[in-house]
Amino acid sequence: xxxxxxxxxxxxxIGSGFGGLFAVKKLAHEDVDVTLVSRTVHHLFQPLLYQVAxxxxxxxxxxxxxxxxxxxxxxxxxxxxxxxxxxxxxRTVTFAGEGTTTTLPYDSLVVxxxxxxxxxxxxxxxxxxxxxxxxxxxxELRGRIFTAFERAELxxxxxxxxxxxxxxxxxxxxxxxxxxxxxxxxxxxxxxxEFRSIAxxxxxxxxxxxxxxxxxxxxxxxxxxxxxxxxxxxVDVRLKTRVTDLDGTGLTVVTPDGATKRIExxxxxxxxxxxxxxxxxxxxxxxxxxxxxxxxxxxxxDTSVPGFPEVFVVGDLMSLDKLPGVAQVAIQSGQHAARTIxxxxxxxxxxxxxRYKDKGSMATISRFAAVxxxxxxxxxxxxxxxxxxxxxxxxxxxxxxRVTTLLHWAISFVGRGRTQRAxxxxxxxxxxxxxxxxxxxxxxxxxxxxxxxxx
Amino acid sequence: xxxxxxxxxxxxxIGSGFGGLFAVKKLAHEDVDVTLVSRTVHHLFQPLLYQVAxxxxxxxxxxxxxxxxxxxxxxxxxxxxxxxxxxxxxRTVTFAGEGTTTTLPYDSLVVxxxxxxxxxxxxxxxxxxxxxxxxxxxxELRGRIFTAFERAELxxxxxxxxxxxxxxxxxxxxxxxxxxxxxxxxxxxxxxxEFRSIAxxxxxxxxxxxxxxxxxxxxxxxxxxxxxxxxxxxVDVRLKTRVTDLDGTGLTVVTPDGATKRIExxxxxxxxxxxxxxxxxxxxxxxxxxxxxxxxxxxxxDTSVPGFPEVFVVGDLMSLDKLPGVAQVAIQSGQHAARTIxxxxxxxxxxxxxRYKDKGSMATISRFAAVxxxxxxxxxxxxxxxxxxxxxxxxxxxxxxRVTTLLHWAISFVGRGRTQRAxxxxxxxxxxxxxxxxxxxxxxxxxxxxxxxxx
Numbered sequence: 001x002x003x004x005x006x007x008x009x010x011x012x013x014i015g016s017g018f019g020g021l022f023a024v025k026k027l028a029h030e031d032v033d034v035t036l037v038s039r040t041v042h043h044l045f046q047p048l049l050y051q052v053a054x055x056x057x058x059x060x061x062x063x064x065x066x067x068x069x070x071x072x073x074x075x076x077x078x079x080x081x082x083x084x085x086x087x088x089x090x091r092t093v094t095f096a097g098e099g100t101t102t103t104l105p106y107d108s109l110v111v112x113x114x115x116x117x118x119x120x121x122x123x124x125x126x127x128x129x130x131x132x133x134x135x136x137x138x139x140e141l142r143g144r145i146f147t148a149f150e151r152a153e154l155x156x157x158x159x160x161x162x163x164x165x166x167x168x169x170x171x172x173x174x175x176x177x178x179x180x181x182x183x184x185x186x187x188x189x190x191x192x193x194e195f196r197s198i199a200x201x202x203x204x205x206x207x208x209x210x211x212x213x214x215x216x217x218x219x220x221x222x223x224x225x226x227x228x229x230x231x232x233x234x235v236d237v238r239l240k241t242r243v244t245d246l247d248g249t250g251l252t253v254v255t256p257d258g259a260t261k262r263i264e265x266x267x268x269x270x271x272x273x274x275x276x277x278x279x280x281x282x283x284x285x286x287x288x289x290x291x292x293x294x295x296x297x298x299x300x301x302d303t304s305v306p307g308f309p310e311v312f313v314v315g316d317l318m319s320l321d322k323l324p325g326v327a328q329v330a331i332q333s334g335q336h337a338a339r340t341i342x343x344x345x346x347x348x349x350x351x352x353x354x355r356y357k358d359k360g361s362m363a364t365i366s367r368f369a370a371v372x373x374x375x376x377x378x379x380x381x382x383x384x385x386x387x388x389x390x391x392x393x394x395x396x397x398x399x400x401x402r403v404t405t406l407l408h409w410a411i412s413f414v415g416r417g418r419t420q421r422a423x424x425x426x427x428x429x430x431x432x433x434x435x436x437x438x439x440x441x442x443x444x445x446x447x448x449x450x451x452x453x454x455x
Numbered sequence: 456x457x458x459x460x461x462x463x464x465x466x467x468x469i470g471s472g473f474g475g476l477f478a479v480k481k482l483a484h485e486d487v488d489v490t491l492v493s494r495t496v497h498h499l500f501q502p503l504l505y506q507v508a509x510x511x512x513x514x515x516x517x518x519x520x521x522x523x524x525x526x527x528x529x530x531x532x533x534x535x536x537x538x539x540x541x542x543x544x545x546r547t548v549t550f551a552g553e554g555t556t557t558t559l560p561y562d563s564l565v566v567x568x569x570x571x572x573x574x575x576x577x578x579x580x581x582x583x584x585x586x587x588x589x590x591x592x593x594x595e596l597r598g599r600i601f602t603a604f605e606r607a608e609l610x611x612x613x614x615x616x617x618x619x620x621x622x623x624x625x626x627x628x629x630x631x632x633x634x635x636x637x638x639x640x641x642x643x644x645x646x647x648x649e650f651r652s653i654a655x656x657x658x659x660x661x662x663x664x665x666x667x668x669x670x671x672x673x674x675x676x677x678x679x680x681x682x683x684x685x686x687x688x689x690v691d692v693r694l695k696t697r698v699t700d701l702d703g704t705g706l707t708v709v710t711p712d713g714a715t716k717r718i719e720x721x722x723x724x725x726x727x728x729x730x731x732x733x734x735x736x737x738x739x740x741x742x743x744x745x746x747x748x749x750x751x752x753x754x755x756x757d758t759s760v761p762g763f764p765e766v767f768v769v770g771d772l773m774s775l776d777k778l779p780g781v782a783q784v785a786i787q788s789g790q791h792a793a794r795t796i797x798x799x800x801x802x803x804x805x806x807x808x809x810r811y812k813d814k815g816s817m818a819t820i821s822r823f824a825a826v827x828x829x830x831x832x833x834x835x836x837x838x839x840x841x842x843x844x845x846x847x848x849x850x851x852x853x854x855x856x857r858v859t860t861l862l863h864w865a866i867s868f869v870g871r872g873r874t875q876r877a878x879x880x881x882x883x884x885x886x887x888x889x890x891x892x893x894x895x896x897x898x899x900x901x902x903x904x905x906x907x908x909x910x
Contacts, residue, residue: 058513420515
């Protein structure tokens with residue numbers, strides 16, 4: 001790998017999600033050399049992951065290759081790797097990719113490694129209830145959802161059919177609402193007529209949350225509208241309900257009146273919590289910064305780490321002003337960090353504190369129905385859904401992805417089809433495999449880099 | 456699962472590829488009940504698998520859900536399952552799917568289980584050199600191909616770069632030629648400008664075959680045209696070259712002059728041989744039929760098993776008249792078996808011997824170049840390529856798949872993009888996982904069904 005000229009200011013960006021990518025792009029015309037390090041080859045458009053999980057879109061459309069996106073930015077390069085360590089004194093980042101370990105020097109560092117699913121300490125839930133944060137998650141869920149119907153068709157007793165056709169979504173934020181709505185559409189519309197022994201519309205779809213309403217970040221009117229629509233679609237919404245245990249045959253919950261109840265289900269998805277990437281704790285340990293309860297790094301108002309003005313933490317990994325871990329926060333904070341770096345390099349006044357511009361929130365419920373709020377404006381129904389489509393198309397990177405996504409939406413929303421129903425062996429065995437592979441890679445890493453790995 | 460009325464003739468079809476699917480469809484208006492048993496939920500359009508492996512198409516477009524295809528055929532039902540045994544005396548099929556074991560009675564049976572990759576006895580090659588017969592294969596290859604370029608970008612020595620950028624395709628039939636051509640296009644065109652340390656066009660792409668020309672089933676003029684084009688694209692075509700060993704760092708070959716040579720490569724794909732699904736040997740063992748060297752069942756002229764006129768073997772699993780394992784043979788033999796069954800049920804004269812109508816062969820080499828032959832007519836270049844596109848679109852099942860495939864072709868062939876470059880953890884760890892999962896499932900099966908499993 002060629003060395004970069006030391007004359008130019010070197011920026012290293014960790015992560016190829018919204019925060020990292022938009023930080024890199026914001027530096028396109030600045031006198032800096034940018035290296036983006038990511039553990040995926042692709043930039044993931046998370047808001048549409050649920051459409052991969054339910055067969056509307058292929059993973060390719062929401063996960064374009066990062067280096068293809070940045071091809072036209074000469075001062076940027078992309079390297080595949082998993083960050084092992086950050087040395088904030090020597091100003092280097094060490095990462096491992098494809099069997100190679102590399103140490104990169106930086107003048108400025110933007111840590112945008114994001115967040116993963118949180119099981120609130122019950123990590124063993126993950127094997128039975130995939131989250132919705134990565135392409136692997138979505139593909140695994142897709143396999144489980146579609147084979148659940150196959151299982152029901154093969155079942156010989158009504159109890160087996162019922163258990164196979166019971167779907168549970170834990171977490172009634174936008175992701176959970178979207179998944180529940182889509183499974184209801186699969187059951188009631190898409191799969192109708194395809195089976196001979198079962199009626200897919202007899203599926204039970206449960207949406208659970210410990211909160212007292214769905215979509216807690218939204219205005220209560222929109223929560224109510226969403227809940228009504230979900231119920232009309234046959235989704236059983238259970239609020240003030242807490243999950244205490246979970247395994248391959250179902251879950252145990254505590255109901256609003258305090259009773260313990262068992263729900264039998266073989267297809268459970270977890271959309272209930274997020275926790276920061278472990279890099280958050282690493283950066284905090286190295287810099288003395290604090291982390292919040294989710295592991296996010298508490299930053300200064302300009303998104304830099306207190307005492308380390310050249311190190312920035314943005315997006316889902318950042319804890320600032322109680323900002324939520326949503327796409328707009330990641331985009332804007334990433335851009336803010338980049339503008340700050342650029343200003344310093346050019347000798348311009350720095351932008352100062354990061355001021356988040358809330359451009360609103362949206363969540364889709366079903367075909368032709370969504371909720372959206374921007375300031376005091378609230379939209380529901382078809383208008384909200386059209387707005388949702390428009391905004392998501394706008395932010396989807398890549399012209400060709402937009403075209404194919406539009407086409408798939410026409411197919412799935414106007415038509416009734418799903419073009420992505422292939423189920424591979426990879427998907428079914430994914431969870432245990434990935435865990436096993438990651439564990440042995442982690443053990444190996446501990447062995448290799450014992451001196452520099454964080455405590 | 457509901458029992459079917461015993462009044463109607465019951466047809467069981469094993470396999471959802473070309474042979475099985477077209478057999479089922481041919482029986483749509485007959486007085487029979489058809490059950491299609493398949494171990495995948497999808498019908499796989501194999502000829503376009505190489506486009507999944509190289510990022511042009513998503514797996515969904517070439518693998519639509521079988522039960523969606525057959526939704527409108529009331530006398531057909533689809534069940535997911537892996538066939539464990541066929542009892543030709545009792546006329547039952549036993550299969551396991553999603554934890555359930557089912558035994559189905561039949562009046563007629565069509566075995567269309569297809570073929571898999573053959574490593575000519577060297578099954579350990581499979582871990583390092585995926586084949587091209589399933590969606591899992593294609594996705595795994597896609598992951599390996601795209602991460603090979605990532606590895607090269609990270610490499611620190613020229614030797615590492617060279618090894619990462621050496622791609623070997625074993626087998627110069629249509630599949631191998633198509634793969635080699637596509638990787639050359641990736642290296643020379645698609646990925647150009649996306650890397651900073653390497654030039655993808657410096658990739659070495661080798662296409663090996665023990666035969667003395669590429670595309671052996673084609674006319675020698677077309678073989679020569681293909682070889683010329685491949686060489687112009689920078690593909691190193693090595694004929695009369697036999698692979699004797701293969702591992703994670705390369706392969707050992709015997710060159711035309713008898714010398715042994717080592718080729719260093721970390722990305723090897725195997726398109727060199729096919730062997731019949733093990734169900735072929737099972738059926739042969741149960742019926743006393745013979746199998747050929749590839750494990751295919753030698754059938755009577757009407758595709759039935761000698762001595763068992765109600766059992767048919769079609770497609771890649773069938774050995775008849777030296778017919779090759781190509782899509783048209785599978786389609787036509789599947790339809791012939793169905794017509795024979797239908798005639799008997801209706802009391803009509805049976806069609807008699809299966810007469811294959813050779814509708815020609817085609818193989819694509821690169822963008823705008825293919826070869827095609829129909830009888831004495833031979834086409835090359837752009838005309839052949841246009842014909843190839845047209846024919847494949849025609850046979851791709853599902854209107855929406857055709858539309859999205861056309862769109863992706865426009866993107867990849869007119870434009871230079873690939874919309875499907877996502878690499879997931881599932882893909883990378885797939886091979887060892889699937890093997891391990893299949894092995895434990897196989898062991899479990901041996902344990903469960905010890906009395907009925909074939910020798």
